[in-house]
Amino acid sequence: MQIALITSITVLAALGIIVGVMIFAGFLTFKRFVGRQKKEANMADIRFVPQLGETYNDYVAFTKDKQNYINTLEKKEYIIDGIDGIKLKGFYFPAKEDSKVTIICSHGHKSTCFNDFAGILPFFNHKNYNVLFTISRAHLGSEGKYMTLGKKESKDLVRWTEFIDDQNPGQNIFIYGASLGAVNAMILTGLDYIPSSIKGVVSDSGYSRAYDFLLYQMRHEYKLSPYPTIPIANWFAKRIAKVNFKKPSPIESVKESTLPILFIHGNKDQFVPTYMGDACYRACSSPKKLLTIDNASHMQAYFINPEKYEESFADFVSEYSTK
Numbered sequence: 001m002q003i004a005l006i007t008s009i010t011v012l013a014a015l016g017i018i019v020g021v022m023i024f025a026g027f028l029t030f031k032r033f034v035g036r037q038k039k040e041a042n043m044a045d046i047r048f049v050p051q052l053g054e055t056y057n058d059y060v061a062f063t064k065d066k067q068n069y070i071n072t073l074e075k076k077e078y079i080i081d082g083i084d085g086i087k088l089k090g091f092y093f094p095a096k097e098d099s100k101v102t103i104i105c106s107h108g109h110k111s112t113c114f115n116d117f118a119g120i121l122p123f124f125n126h127k128n129y130n131v132l133f134t135i136s137r138a139h140l141g142s143e144g145k146y147m148t149l150g151k152k153e154s155k156d157l158v159r160w161t162e163f164i165d166d167q168n169p170g171q172n173i174f175i176y177g178a179s180l181g182a183v184n185a186m187i188l189t190g191l192d193y194i195p196s197s198i199k200g201v202v203s204d205s206g207y208s209r210a211y212d213f214l215l216y217q218m219r220h221e222y223k224l225s226p227y228p229t230i231p232i233a234n235w236f237a238k239r240i241a242k243v244n245f246k247k248p249s250p251i252e253s254v255k256e257s258t259l260p261i262l263f264i265h266g267n268k269d270q271f272v273p274t275y276m277g278d279a280c281y282r283a284c285s286s287p288k289k290l291l292t293i294d295n296a297s298h299m300q301a302y303f304i305n306p307e308k309y310e311e312s313f314a315d316f317v318s319e320y321s322t323k
Helices: 002-034 046-052 056-070 121-126 153-167 180-188 210-220 229-241 250-255 274-283 306-320
Strands: 076-081 087-093 101-106 130-134 172-178 198-204 261-266 288-293
Touching (some): 002 229, 056 121, 076 153, 101 180, 121 130, 121 306, 153 180
Parallel strands (some): 101 130, 198 261
C-alpha cells in the first residue's frame, strides 16, 4: 500500500512538472512573440542565419552599405499619438523635389525600418518619392508594452496617413510593409475606415495568420510539436495583451480589401513560407499583383533581384497614383 501511494505521488509530481513546463513554454512564447522589444535589432546575429538562408550574410553587408547612404539624406523626426494615445515615432525623408507620392513603411518583428528598407531607400530617393519610416508600437523609439500583430498597428498606420495628409495635402500614399509590417499593411486593407489618400499596399514576405505562422515555426525552426505550447501562448496573449493570434488575420482582411495590393515573396523563404504569401494573394478580392523572386529568402527579394523589384514597385505606384 505504501509503495502504491509513493508511486501515485511520483506520477502526480511528474505530471505536475510536465504541465508546469508546458505552461512556462507557452508563456515564454507569448512574451517572445508580442512582448516589447528590449534591445536594438542586430542583423549580424548569426542565430538568425539558418532560417534566413545562405545569402543572409551578403544581405547584411548590402544593407549596412545602404545605411551609410541613409545618413547622408535629410530627415525629420516626428512623434504622433497612436489610436490609444501612446506615442509613436517616425522619420520622414522628403523627396528631392516636389512630389505627390509618399511611401509609408512598416518594419518587421523587433526590427527597424532602417534595417528592413535601407536597401530600397536609394531607389525611392531616385524616384522622387517622399518616404516615412514608422516605428511600430512596443518597439524601441515608440511606446507600448505589447505588439498587437496588426490589430492596432494597422490603425496606427491610418494615424500616420492622417498626419501626412495634414502636413502635405494631396499625397498619393502607399503603405509598404515587410514581414510583420506586411501583416500590418494587409490588415489595414480590411478596416472599416481607410483614408482616401491611401492608393495601394505593398506586402513583402507577410504571413497569412499569426497562429499558423507560429505552428510552422515550432515545427520547422525548433523541431518541436506546437501543441499545447501555441494554444497556451495564445491563451496568455488574449488575457494579458488582449491579442488573439487567430484574428484579425491578413488572409481574412484581404478578402474584404478594396485597395490594390502588390504581394511580394521569395520562393526560398523558409521563415515565412512562400505558400502563405500565395494564399493571401489568392484570397485577395481587390486589384492585385504577385511578384515572386527566385532564390530569395525572407525579405531578401530586393537584394536578390533589385531590377525586377524596382520595376514592379514603380509600375504599381504609377498605375494607382492619381494623376
